[in-house]
Amino acid sequence: MTMLRHTIDVCAVLRSAVNQNYDNLLTRPTGMAVRHQIERELLAIREGGTTSLDFSSIGLMDYSCADEVVAKLLVLLQNDDPTRGGYVVFLGIGEDHLELVESVLTHHGLALVCVCEDGRPALIGAVSEAERRAWDMVRMRGRAEAAELADEFGFGEDFVAEVLDALSRRRLVRRGSGGYLSLGAADVVQ
């Protein structure tokens, strides 16, 4: 089975949501309008899939808007029923945005998967050391089960399974029938 990844151009959403030719993500009301529209689009397309939120055409950003568009969206997805899909990967978050987005994520204890300029997925935000290690291992393999990571991890399988489950609940890896899958750049589930 191959799942296509949907992409939402955040700048296009911004312009449509506020009916202005903006490319800066500024102010809380703007962020709220953008988030609501993204939520609607996610509802329509997310069944089982991963959606890329593409920030590459976004210019400037402030905390209030990032709080709405990034943090509150993630909170909503994490609180949703995990069996309904709803995974997102962030694209085009430039170095200029990164610090601000990380700060907002840390404030809420959240994390996200973003795809860097070199095409490699990266984990940013608030994650424990164990979560980061497990996430990296899944990313390198594309797919993994707790049992096969336990040796390299240096802890028992139960502990690794617990960490992977936590990542899955946080929507940072996808739990599938064949184990835990990376939300990497390719993100093609077979």
Added chain:
Amino acid sequence: MNVITVPPSLDDQTFEHVLDQLVDIPLDAKILIDARYTTWASPFGLTALLTLAQSRAEKPLFNVPEKDDTASYWSRASFFRYADELFEIHGKVPTPRTTGESGNLLEITPVSRSDDVHTVVSRIEKKAAAIITGNLHLESRAVMGFAMTLSEACQNIVEHAGCGGWVAAQNYAYRKRLGGRQIVQIAVCDAGVGIRQSLESGNRRPLTDRWDDGQALETAVIQGTSRFPDHGRGQGFKGIRGYLNRWEGKLAVRSGTARMAMVPAWDEDVVRKDRLAFMPGTQLLIMIPEKIDR
């Protein structure tokens, strides 16, 4: 007639002299703001004067600076454009140049809605980037933080003031402290409800015996508490402080009878002042200095 003399040099510090003269004067009393002998004003001074007029029940009279250069600069900074509605103006007001280029980073601009914040940031985006990298010699990544700082400071008006306010920004050589190093000053002033009342309106007053404007400032600026209970709120001041801390900038926030400052090594300001003369609303001063390689 109560005459309020504007100091020759009007900035955030000397504006206190203006307020001190108003302490015993009722809000509905007629006053004359006499700026005839004023020769210089910072963005803070100009926006605070407008805010002061906005807070009076009776429209104040205003004497224009006698010095042509000064009046001309105030005109180019759009001061008279808004002062005309708020004061009864006496004296010759120079016609501003119509080229659209005043030399200001941002002329005095009203802020009351979220759209105004977008307009302000996009209007100065390119100019600010050139000044931050060219005049202040900061890295290009400082531009994003500058936009964030400006946006969050303006949103303070939109989200909390309950009425409109003004923003202005200027790049100039700061002779008072930095030996003529370049500096960018942003001033954001409103005559709204102020930080204490804003927090009280959301039942966000901390459980403490002492509660005054100074405590309210600490609660909002340092602890990042907003009138909204939402966990994501209140990050604006945290973000501004982080940005200014990185670039050795200064933040001063005045609200009601208190003022709090984040004082960088190059300045000698006082961290917190209480029992100042009352001024409605909230007034923000932000200064970002030129980077000198050590």
